[in-house]
Every structure is written in C-alpha cells, then in structure tokens.
Amino acid sequence: MDLTIYDETDGQVSPAQLALVRDVLQFAARQLSLKDSTEMSVTMMTNPAIRKLNQQYRGVDRATDVLSFAAEESGDETPIIMDPELAAELPENLGDLFVSIDKVEEQAKFLGHSVDRELGFLVVHGFLHLNGYDHEKQADEQRMFDLQREILDEYGLQR
16 A cells, blocks of 8 residues: 655654554555555644644534545546556545544543554544445444454554
8 A cells, every 4th residue: 555644743753653553554454455556645643733624624623533534435426437457557545544643642541551552543443434434323333343453453453
C-alpha cells in the first residue's frame, strides 16, 4: 500500500510511533488483500487542529480521536467506464485519516493500556471506515469490531 504519513504535531509523535502507524496499516492492508497500489494518507495532529476539522466537517465543536475521510464513497456519482485492464492498473485512493496524538495519550491512560495499543487501535479503526466498514447497526458493529480486534491481535497489539 502506498501510505503517506504527515506529522503536524511539532515533534510530539516519535519516529517509533510513525513506524508503528506505517507497519500496522500495511499489515491491515494485507489482511484485507488490498492491491499494493492502494493509496491513503494519515495526518498526526494535536487536539486544537483536529477540533477545527471536526467543527468544519462534522459540525462538532470538540476534539476527537480520529477522523476518516473516504476518497471514493459509493453513491449517485456517474461511473467512469474504461478498459478493465487499465482500470486494474489504476491505484485506488482510500482517503485520509486524521489522528489526534493528544487523544491517543489521554485515552491510553484512561483505558489503562499502552499508547502504542491506542494508536494502533485508532488507525486500524479509521482504516476500516475507509474500507467501507461502519458501526451504525449492531451486526455491522460486530463485524467491524471483530475484524479490528483480529488485526490488532495478530499484529501484536493486544489489550
């Protein structure tokens, strides 16, 4: 997977944490059998920055832990018709994740597990949203959370 990670925290995120984000998302992409050319980005930020995004895009005036913005949501858009071989070569852009390192640290302390576990949990959670998983209905929640736990456990980030 072609993954771009941005750190907008002025050094609050360690190189090891950036490597964890990259590694756990690459692992999750393999678990979902995504094409190597699949693209996405992750931006690490602080509470004030994610609060602005949350207000702007969701109308919620408070910091949150992770925001997921899918690049290609299914809907009423007109499909682009192209040669199947060409279509298979084009990368799929999943979208963008925004993660508050402040929330990662707050929630890890509150939940009593490591910052690495919380960081891994949030990026996998957002990644699954970008891949069409949600938790609006109980059956969907069970499916998403089971997969999330399986990915984290197999990667080595158990609770």
